[in-house]
Structures are given as C-alpha cells and as structure tokens.
Amino acid sequence: MSDPSVGPSSQRLCTHALQYQRLHAGFSNEGYLYCDRDDTVLTWGTYNPHYTRRVDALPWMLTDDEKSVVESAIKPCPCGGRFAFANPPRCPYCHLARPDLVLDATYFVVVGRRLDGDTEAVWVD
Numbered sequence: 001m002s003d004p005s006v007g008p009s010s011q012r013l014c015t016h017a018l019q020y021q022r023l024h025a026g027f028s029n030e031g032y033l034y035c036d037r038d039d040t041v042l043t044w045g046t047y048n049p050h051y052t053r054r055v056d057a058l059p060w061m062l063t064d065d066e067k068s069v070v071e072s073a074i075k076p077c078p079c080g081g082r083f084a085f086a087n088p089p090r091c092p093y094c095h096l097a098r099p100d101l102v103l104d105a106t107y108f109v110v111v112g113r114r115l116d117g118d119t120e121a122v123w124v125d
Contacts, residue, residue, distance in 0.1 A: 039112025
C-alpha cells in the first residue's frame with residue numbers, strides 16, 4: 001500500500017490546511033529569511049542599519065555572494081535552525097517545507113512565528 005504523503009521524489013509532502021499571511025516584500029520594504037527547521041520567518045526593514053552596513057541592495061535583488069554575507073550576519077533561529085534565503089516556509093504542525101505558499105521572491109508568508117529583525121537581537125555584531 002502506498003503512502004499518500006510521499007511524493008515522486010520520495011519526500012513527504014505536507015497536507016495540512018494552513019492559515020497564513022502573504023506579504024509583498026517590496027511594498028512593505030522588508031527582507032526575509034526562513035528557518036530550515038521550523039515555521040519561523042525573520043523579517044527586517046530594508047533600511048535597517050545592521051543590514052545596510054553589510055550590503056547596499058534591496059533584499060530581493062541581492063547576488064548570491066551578498067545573500068551569503070547577510071545570512072552569515074544572522075544568529076541562529078531560537079529553535080537552533082539556520083536562516084537562509086533558499087529555505088522555503090515550513091508548516092507549523094509537521095515542519096515540512098511548503099514552497100507552494102510563495103508566489104516569487106518578492107513575496108513572503110507568515111505561517112507561524114515571525115521575528116522582527118528591527119527590534120529583536122538577531123544580528124551578529
């Protein structure tokens with residue numbers, strides 16, 4: 001008997017119906033990174049001094065090298081995971097990836113915890 005939670009690439013797929021908020025990063029002037037372990041999304045304003053002293057570009061227009069600079073300047077997630085631009089959002093129940101929730105790089109979703117990089121100590125100094 002086959003398991004319906006297993007897709008063609010033998011990876012489990014989340015089937016939870018989720019309530020989430022989708023935001024346009026450009027309209028809200030925010031950068032974002034998802035945790036690789038849980039449902040946390042880290043956001044920050046594009047004029048955040050911790051961000052602008054490291055790179056001089058809008059978050060959705062960064063090169064791969066600039067993305068690495070930003071990622072290395074972020075502390076680990078409270079769950080112990082790592083924030084990265086390439087991480088997809090994750091289900092708050094099963095923690096499986098949910099890339100289907102994101103339209104493109106200018107949009108991000110909040111499905112669980114949101115850390116505010118403008119007010120919380122998330123940057124490595």
